[in-house]
Amino acid sequence: MASDSFTIKTPCSSANIGPGFDVIGLALSMYLELQVTIDTSEATSDQPLNCRITYEGEGEDSGDISLDPAVNLITRVALYVLRCHDQRSFPVETHVHIKNPIPLGRGLGSSGAAVVAGVLLGKECGRLDHLTPERLFDFCLMIERHPDNVGAALFGGFVGTYLKPLTPEDVARTEIPLSEVLPPAGGVDTGMKPPNPPHGIGHHIKFPxxxxxxxxxxxxxxxxxxxxxxxxxxxxxxxxxxxxxxxxxxxxxxxxxxxxxxxxxxxxxxxxxxxxxxxxxxxxxxxxxxxxxxxxxxxxxxxxxxxxxxxxxxxxxxxxxxxxxxxxxxxxxxxxxxxxxxxxxxxxxxxxxxxxx
Ligand SMILES: Nc1ncnc2c1ncn2[C@@H]1O[C@H](COP(=O)(O)OP(=O)(O)OP(=O)(O)O)[C@@H](O)[C@H]1O
Ligand SMILES: N[C@@H](CCO)C(=O)O
Known part of the structure; x- marks a missing residue:
């Protein structure tokens, strides 16, 4: 496999827009960017999980964002996607440079953007070309459980998001504690396969x-x-x-x-x-x-x-x-x-x- 480099660009978002609590999302023009390089000329990696993270942007000086791939939200989400597809770690040797202008914890969907970018990172690193945008939305919803921010960040524009009824077994799967979905923060790899998302958890409609x-x-x-x-x-x-x-x-x-x-x-x-x-x-x-x-x-x-x-x-x-x-x-x-x-x-x-x- 040849070396690969690509950029994942995810918008911030504003959810609710007043009355649309947990329903309406608006993607806006401030972007989280992941600049990813996979250098396959190396046979082995001395990085944890084969992944080196660098970061610039919001929270950089306060150290709020971990550079450990087993702790950072973006790489943990990517690992969730990879592990659902029987890949335990990133390809040797992955470098993810995160550029994040989205202020953290301010209501502009920083975590939604991180989750969406992480799901795409897992897809690209795992070469999981069969995953459609609708299926990626299922993975996002296993982590961020209200669909408005992740729906806007994934699909763009002004969206209404909604969940369709699932079977009781599938509902139970969407309610599995986050600690059992995402790899344990900084924990040891137990080799356990995380729960695959049910199909068709969430849907969206674009408004003009x-x-x-x-x-x-x-x-x-x-x-x-x-x-x-x-x-x-x-x-x-x-x-x-x-x-x-x-x-x-x-x-x-x-x-x-x-x-x-x-x-x-x-x-x-x-x-x-x-x-x-x-x-x-x-x-x-x-x-x-x-x-x-x-x-x-x-x-x-x-x-x-x-x-x-x-x-x-x-x-x-x-x-x-x-x-x-x-x-x-x-x-x-x-x-x-x-x-x-x-x-x-x-x-x-x-x-x-x-x-x-
Ligand atoms: N780029 C990022 N990399 C890693 N972790 C991030 C990143 N962006 C956000 N986070 C995590 O998400 C947390 C903020 O999420 P939170 O849901 O509280 O607020 P928000 O998503 O900014 O706001 P809202 O959901 O109201 O739009 C941060 O404190 C951090 O832990
Ligand atoms: N609809 C969500 C958006 C924040 O993530 C809320 O208002 O809590």
């Missing part, structure tokens, strides 16, 4: 997106781990709140696909009562920010929501991006929270790029 609409992401400097932001949600909801979200989710895909965009309709369609009100306990100023700016008071604005599990705020707009961002930054500043911001656009899904021979 009006070209005029851009996404302003206002990113606070503190992290909110998704697990913590899910733990504050109730297990039961008042019926009027569920009806409220159902009414808005009916509008959202049509409203964001219509050109020219209708600010009043989009603003209405982005309201939520199922997750944002509960998450304000973790994100000071959230309710005030979401409620205080409207298309009437802020020209160019279409709607404001929490991005994913937060703390990033996503403002959809057609113009005046600086002014909208600075207004939200000023509101966070009153809570002593420092932010930066980025202007993003809808992005294509994950690509594997090989240089022309």
């Amino acid at each position: 997106w009006a070209a005029e609409i851009k996404a302003v992401a206002i990113i606070p400097e503190f992290e909110v781990p998704t697990a913590k932001a899910r733990a504050v949600l109730p297990s039961h909801y008042p019926r009027p709140d569920v009806t409220f979200n159902l009414q808005r989710i009916t509008l959202l895909p049509a409203a964001l696909g219509q050109s020219p965009p209708d600010p009043e309709l989009i603003y209405l369609a982005m309201q939520d009562k199922l997750h944002q009100p509960y998450r304000q306990t973790l994100i000071p100023g959230l309710t005030e920010i979401v409620e205080s700016m409207t298309p009437v008071t802020q020209p160019g604005l279409l709607g404001v929501c929490l991005s994913g599990a937060g703390p990033t705020i996503l403002a959809l707009a057609t113009s005046n991006f600086d002014e909208i961002a600075n207004n939200i930054i000023a509101r966070f500043k009153k809570q002593n929270i420092v932010c930066n911001w980025k202007l993003l656009e809808p992005a294509e899904g994950t690509q594997v790029i090989r240089a022309q021979q």
Whole structure:
């Protein structure tokens, strides 16, 4: 087998867009990149699992991202895919250089991007050409169990994601603890084969997106781990709140696909009562920010929501991006929270790029 090099490019994503909790995802133009080289001129490797990781980007200085392939989320996910196909480690000698501008734990789908990129890394390293995008989605869903971020990062664009009913045996398989799916972090290889995903766990549908609409992401400097932001949600909801979200989710895909965009309709369609009100306990100023700016008071604005599990705020707009961002930054500043911001656009899904021979 000849030496190989390729790049995996995966977009960040914003989940929910207001009412679409665990359903709606939007891939956005900030990309996790894996630059991969497999050098087969070496017969053996002195690297653990035959893989050397280097990293640049978010969390680089704090050491938040492990360079051990048995610990790093991306390479553990790749190993899961490889081991489901009876390959215990990476090919000799694999180098993965990770370039990651996606801020960690901020609601821009850093973990979803890492999972999708890891699944593609496993596919490419294992030469598993038979794995279709739909099958790769099954592998993603064994790890990140809500489909919105991984669906957007894998397929790109503005997507609705959903799970179809599975047999009780398959449901049980999708609920196997993550510790039994992913190789143990830094642990010894027991030789056990991990559970293969059931077929057809998740599905997606692409919605149109009006070209005029851009996404302003206002990113606070503190992290909110998704697990913590899910733990504050109730297990039961008042019926009027569920009806409220159902009414808005009916509008959202049509409203964001219509050109020219209708600010009043989009603003209405982005309201939520199922997750944002509960998450304000973790994100000071959230309710005030979401409620205080409207298309009437802020020209160019279409709607404001929490991005994913937060703390990033996503403002959809057609113009005046600086002014909208600075207004939200000023509101966070009153809570002593420092932010930066980025202007993003809808992005294509994950690509594997090989240089022309
Ligand atoms: N490029 C990466 N390499 C390795 N691990 C990563 C990478 N990106 C994210 N992670 C892991 O995922 C964690 C963040 O995931 P978390 O689900 O809490 O937030 P998020 O995905 O950024 O936000 P959200 O799910 O709300 O969009 C990081 O702390 C890190 O452990
Ligand atoms: N739908 C998820 C997205 C974050 O990963 C949530 O809001 O918890």
